[in-house]
Amino acid sequence: MKRLLPCLMLSLFFISIPVKGQKRNKKEDSKVPTNFNDATQSKDKNGIKKYSEVITKDAISDDGLFTVHKIKDEYFYEIPFDKLKKEMLWVSRISQLPQGLGGGYFNAGSKTNEQVVQWVRFQDKILLKVKSYANVADSTKAIHNSVMVNNYEPTLFAFDIKAFNTDTTAVVINVTSLFNTDVAAISGLSARLRKEYKVKKLESSLSFINGIKSFPENIEVKQDLTYSASEPPSFSDMESISLQMNQSMILLPKEPMQPRMYDPRVGFFTVSQYDYGSKELKADQKTYIRRWRLEPKDPEAYARGELVEPIKPIVYYLDPGTPENLREYIKQGIEEWQKPFETAGFKNAIIAKDAPTPEEDPEFSPEDVRYSVVRYVASTTRNATGPSVSDPRSGEIIESDIIWYHNHLRSYRNRYLLETGAANPSARTLNTPPEEIGEMMRMVIAHEVGHALGFPHNMAASYAYPVDSLRNGAFTQENGIAASIMDYARYNYVAQPEDENIRFIRQIGPYDHYATNWGYRLIPSASTMEAEKDTLNQWIRLRELDPKYKFGRQSSRFDPQSQTESVGNDPIKAGDYGLKNLKYVAQNLKSWTSDQTNDYGDLEELYGELLGVYNRYVGHVVTNIGGVYENLKTPDQVGLVYTHLNSAVQKASMDWLQENVFSTPSWLLDKDILQNIDHSGYFEELRKVQARQLDNLLSFDRIGRLIDAETTETEFYSALDMLKDLRTGIWSEVGRRTNVDIYRRNLQRSYLDRMGYLMTDEGPSPRNNDSDFERTLTFDVSASDVQTLVRGELKTLRNRLQAAKNSSINTMTRYHYDDAIARIDQVLDPGN
Known part of the structure; x- marks a missing residue:
C-alpha cells in the first residue's frame, strides 16, 4: 500500500487538471x-x-x-x-x-x-x-x-x-x-x-x-x-x-461606436435589434442608422463650430482596371460629398485615391476589407450599386465598395438623347460630348457613394421643385433638378426647346446637406444616443414645412410625391412637357441614329427605350388615381400622415390617360422606324404598352384605396367613378356607333382580360414590409365591392354592345362586339 500511494496521488493530480479546465476562470x-x-x-x-x-x-x-x-x-x-x-x-x-x-x-x-x-x-x-x-x-x-x-x-x-x-x-x-x-x-x-x-x-x-x-x-x-x-x-x-x-x-472595435437612433423622417439604411432588457412591456425594437465613424482631430474646435478634419477620413480607391479617361470623373463623384460633410462640420471627410501599384503596396487587394474601392466591372450589365458592410452592434459602416458596370454609360447616353434631346442640341447624337458623359458618370458615382454613406433613395426629392421652375435656367443651375442626388431624377425632361441655360443633369442638393448633417454631425453635449434625440428632433422640426427637406420612401405604388424617374411636383404638367419633347425626339430619331451610322441597330435599341420612357411618364400620372400622400410625422407635428389626393386631380388624371394612352398614340407608330427594325408585330408592341398601364390602373390595391377613401373622405373620386370613366373612354366607339380600328380592338380585349382577372383572382398576397417600400394593400376581395363593381361594369358594357352591334358599323367591328359579348358572358357565367 505504501508503494501504491504515491502513484495514486500522482494519478489524481493529472486527473484533476482536465476537470479544472471545465470550470474556466477569467484568466483561462x-x-x-x-x-x-x-x-x-x-x-x-x-x-x-x-x-x-x-x-x-x-x-x-x-x-x-x-x-x-x-x-x-x-x-x-x-x-x-x-x-x-x-x-x-x-x-x-x-x-x-x-x-x-x-x-x-x-x-x-x-x-x-x-x-x-x-x-x-x-x-x-x-x-x-x-x-x-x-x-x-x-x-x-x-x-x-x-x-x-x-x-x-x-x-x-x-x-x-x-x-x-x-x-x-x-x-x-x-x-x-x-x-x-x-x-x-x-x-x-x-x-x-x-x-x-x-x-x-x-x-x-x-x-x-x-x-x-x-x-x-x-x-x-x-x-x-x-x-x-x-x-x-x-x-x-x-x-x-x-x-x-x-x-x-x-x-470589430472593442468599443462600438455610439449608435444614432433612426428616425423615419430622415432617410438612412439601418440595423435593428430587439432589446429584451427594455423597460417597455415588450421586446423593444431599437433601430440605428448606418454611418461611418467620423471623429474630429480637434474636438474643442469642432464643438466651437469650426471645420475640422476627421481622425480617419473615408477613403475610396479606384479599381486598377478603371479606364484612364474615366478616373477623373469617378474621383470627382466621390469627392462631391465633401461639401455635405462640411455642413456636418468635417473637412476633407471623404477622399478619392488611385489604387497603389504593386511596387507601392504588393499586398493591396480590392477585396481586402480594409479598403473601400470603386470596382469597375467588365460586364454588359447596365447598372451601378453602392453596398456596404457594417457593425451590427452600432450601425458603424466598416467598408464599402461601389460597383460600376462597364455598359452602364450607354444607358445614360440613351436616356440623355431621349429625355433631353428636344431641348438640348448636344444630346442629339450617339457621340455625346465626353465632358457631358463625364458629368453623368460623376453624378451616378455620387449617387452610389451616397448609398455607401448610408443614404437610401429619397424619391420625394424630385417633388420638391415646381414643374415650371425646371424651365428656368438660373433656377436649375443653382438648385439642380431635384433636392437630392439620391432620387431617381436623372435628367430634366421638362425643359422646352425655347428655354435657355438649362441644367439637364442631376446634382447634389439641399437635402443631401441636411441629411448628412443630421446623421453625421456629432453632438458634443450628448454622451448617449438617448441624449441626442431632442436635438435631432429639433433639426427636423426646423425644416418640416420645406419640401426640399422631405424624405420619401421608395414607393411608386401609391404616393405621387415619391415616384421613381419623375421630376417636378405635378405629374400631369410634367407629363405634358415630357410627351411633347418625346414626340419631337421620335420624329427625329432616325436622323439622329441610323442616318448617321448607316445601321439600324441603334435605332432599334433607342426606339425600345423610348417606349420605356413613355411608360414612365404615363405611370407617374396613373399613380395620381387612388393616390395617397405619405408625409411622415410624429404626434407633436400638425396634420395627418396619410391623405388622399383630391378628387379633381384624380379625375383630371383619368382624362389625361384617355387622351395620351388609351386614344391610340399614333406618334409611336412611325413606319420609318417600325418597318426598318422588324418585319412584323407592330400592333402587339403598342398593345403591350397600353395593357401595361391598363393593368397598373386596374389593380386590386388601387381599387382598394379608392374604396377606402369612402370611409374617411367627404369628397372623393370613387372606385365606381374610376371604373365608369375608364369604360366610357375605352369603349367610346360604342356610344358614337363608329368603327373600331385594330389598335382599339386590341386595347378593348385587354380591358376585358383584366376585368376577368379582377373577377377571378383572390387579390395580392401580403409581403414583408421593408422600410424602403410601402406595404401592399391586402384585403378579402370576395367580401369587398371589387367584384360587385366589375360585374356591374361588365353587364352595363354588355347591354351597350348588344345595342350597338346592329348599327351601321363594318363587319370587323360587328365581329369584335360579338366576341366581346361572348367574353363577358364567359366571365359572368363561366359554367355555360
Missing part, C-alpha cells in the same frame, strides 16, 4: 492547462502535439491578427488566447467569377454573406461560432440569460486543437478543411443559384486555397472553388462552375 483564455504544456510531453491522449511538431521549420509564417502558417498545402491559424471570444466581422465576397453568373448582376466584389463570428474554445476544440445581434439584453440583467438560452448561436465549423505555442499564449488549429470544403455560410453559390444551375457537389480535387494573408486587424483568404453543375451559366460543355472567393475577417 490567456494560458493553457498544465498537461498541454509543450515542455512536459510530446503528445497527449487527445492528439495535441508539441508546437515544433506542428509548426515545423518548413512553415512560411505571416504575423497579424492571427499568425498564419503555411506548410506545403496546409494552413494553420495560431490564435492568441486574448483573441478568443472577440467579435469579428466575416465578409464573403466573389473575387473572380464566370460570365453570366447570377444573370449578370454578380461581379468581382459582390458580397454573398456578412456575419459576426467568434472563435471559442470548447474542451480540446476551437469552434467558429456565428453571433447574432438580432436579440439582445444588458448582460447585467437577469433576462440576459433567457436571451442567451433562447437564441443559441450556431457553430459554423469545429477544429481540433493541434498544439499550443511555446509560451502557452496561443492555440494552433489547421484551417485547411474550412476553406477547401463546401461550407454554405461562406459559399459564393446561394441555394437559389445551386438550384438554377443544378449544382451537384464541390469538386475537391479542383478546389484549393489560393492564399491567406494576415494583417494587424484582419485576415484575407482567397479560395478557388469548382462545382460540378449540369446547367452552368457559361462553358456549358464543361458542366462546372469555377469561382474565386475572398473571405475577409476583421476584428
Whole structure:
C-alpha cells in the first residue's frame, strides 16, 4: 500500500487538471492547462502535439491578427488566447467569377454573406461560432440569460486543437478543411443559384486555397472553388462552375461606436435589434442608422463650430482596371460629398485615391476589407450599386465598395438623347460630348457613394421643385433638378426647346446637406444616443414645412410625391412637357441614329427605350388615381400622415390617360422606324404598352384605396367613378356607333382580360414590409365591392354592345362586339 500511494496521488493530480479546465476562470483564455504544456510531453491522449511538431521549420509564417502558417498545402491559424471570444466581422465576397453568373448582376466584389463570428474554445476544440445581434439584453440583467438560452448561436465549423505555442499564449488549429470544403455560410453559390444551375457537389480535387494573408486587424483568404453543375451559366460543355472567393475577417472595435437612433423622417439604411432588457412591456425594437465613424482631430474646435478634419477620413480607391479617361470623373463623384460633410462640420471627410501599384503596396487587394474601392466591372450589365458592410452592434459602416458596370454609360447616353434631346442640341447624337458623359458618370458615382454613406433613395426629392421652375435656367443651375442626388431624377425632361441655360443633369442638393448633417454631425453635449434625440428632433422640426427637406420612401405604388424617374411636383404638367419633347425626339430619331451610322441597330435599341420612357411618364400620372400622400410625422407635428389626393386631380388624371394612352398614340407608330427594325408585330408592341398601364390602373390595391377613401373622405373620386370613366373612354366607339380600328380592338380585349382577372383572382398576397417600400394593400376581395363593381361594369358594357352591334358599323367591328359579348358572358357565367 505504501508503494501504491504515491502513484495514486500522482494519478489524481493529472486527473484533476482536465476537470479544472471545465470550470474556466477569467484568466483561462490567456494560458493553457498544465498537461498541454509543450515542455512536459510530446503528445497527449487527445492528439495535441508539441508546437515544433506542428509548426515545423518548413512553415512560411505571416504575423497579424492571427499568425498564419503555411506548410506545403496546409494552413494553420495560431490564435492568441486574448483573441478568443472577440467579435469579428466575416465578409464573403466573389473575387473572380464566370460570365453570366447570377444573370449578370454578380461581379468581382459582390458580397454573398456578412456575419459576426467568434472563435471559442470548447474542451480540446476551437469552434467558429456565428453571433447574432438580432436579440439582445444588458448582460447585467437577469433576462440576459433567457436571451442567451433562447437564441443559441450556431457553430459554423469545429477544429481540433493541434498544439499550443511555446509560451502557452496561443492555440494552433489547421484551417485547411474550412476553406477547401463546401461550407454554405461562406459559399459564393446561394441555394437559389445551386438550384438554377443544378449544382451537384464541390469538386475537391479542383478546389484549393489560393492564399491567406494576415494583417494587424484582419485576415484575407482567397479560395478557388469548382462545382460540378449540369446547367452552368457559361462553358456549358464543361458542366462546372469555377469561382474565386475572398473571405475577409476583421476584428470589430472593442468599443462600438455610439449608435444614432433612426428616425423615419430622415432617410438612412439601418440595423435593428430587439432589446429584451427594455423597460417597455415588450421586446423593444431599437433601430440605428448606418454611418461611418467620423471623429474630429480637434474636438474643442469642432464643438466651437469650426471645420475640422476627421481622425480617419473615408477613403475610396479606384479599381486598377478603371479606364484612364474615366478616373477623373469617378474621383470627382466621390469627392462631391465633401461639401455635405462640411455642413456636418468635417473637412476633407471623404477622399478619392488611385489604387497603389504593386511596387507601392504588393499586398493591396480590392477585396481586402480594409479598403473601400470603386470596382469597375467588365460586364454588359447596365447598372451601378453602392453596398456596404457594417457593425451590427452600432450601425458603424466598416467598408464599402461601389460597383460600376462597364455598359452602364450607354444607358445614360440613351436616356440623355431621349429625355433631353428636344431641348438640348448636344444630346442629339450617339457621340455625346465626353465632358457631358463625364458629368453623368460623376453624378451616378455620387449617387452610389451616397448609398455607401448610408443614404437610401429619397424619391420625394424630385417633388420638391415646381414643374415650371425646371424651365428656368438660373433656377436649375443653382438648385439642380431635384433636392437630392439620391432620387431617381436623372435628367430634366421638362425643359422646352425655347428655354435657355438649362441644367439637364442631376446634382447634389439641399437635402443631401441636411441629411448628412443630421446623421453625421456629432453632438458634443450628448454622451448617449438617448441624449441626442431632442436635438435631432429639433433639426427636423426646423425644416418640416420645406419640401426640399422631405424624405420619401421608395414607393411608386401609391404616393405621387415619391415616384421613381419623375421630376417636378405635378405629374400631369410634367407629363405634358415630357410627351411633347418625346414626340419631337421620335420624329427625329432616325436622323439622329441610323442616318448617321448607316445601321439600324441603334435605332432599334433607342426606339425600345423610348417606349420605356413613355411608360414612365404615363405611370407617374396613373399613380395620381387612388393616390395617397405619405408625409411622415410624429404626434407633436400638425396634420395627418396619410391623405388622399383630391378628387379633381384624380379625375383630371383619368382624362389625361384617355387622351395620351388609351386614344391610340399614333406618334409611336412611325413606319420609318417600325418597318426598318422588324418585319412584323407592330400592333402587339403598342398593345403591350397600353395593357401595361391598363393593368397598373386596374389593380386590386388601387381599387382598394379608392374604396377606402369612402370611409374617411367627404369628397372623393370613387372606385365606381374610376371604373365608369375608364369604360366610357375605352369603349367610346360604342356610344358614337363608329368603327373600331385594330389598335382599339386590341386595347378593348385587354380591358376585358383584366376585368376577368379582377373577377377571378383572390387579390395580392401580403409581403414583408421593408422600410424602403410601402406595404401592399391586402384585403378579402370576395367580401369587398371589387367584384360587385366589375360585374356591374361588365353587364352595363354588355347591354351597350348588344345595342350597338346592329348599327351601321363594318363587319370587323360587328365581329369584335360579338366576341366581346361572348367574353363577358364567359366571365359572368363561366359554367355555360
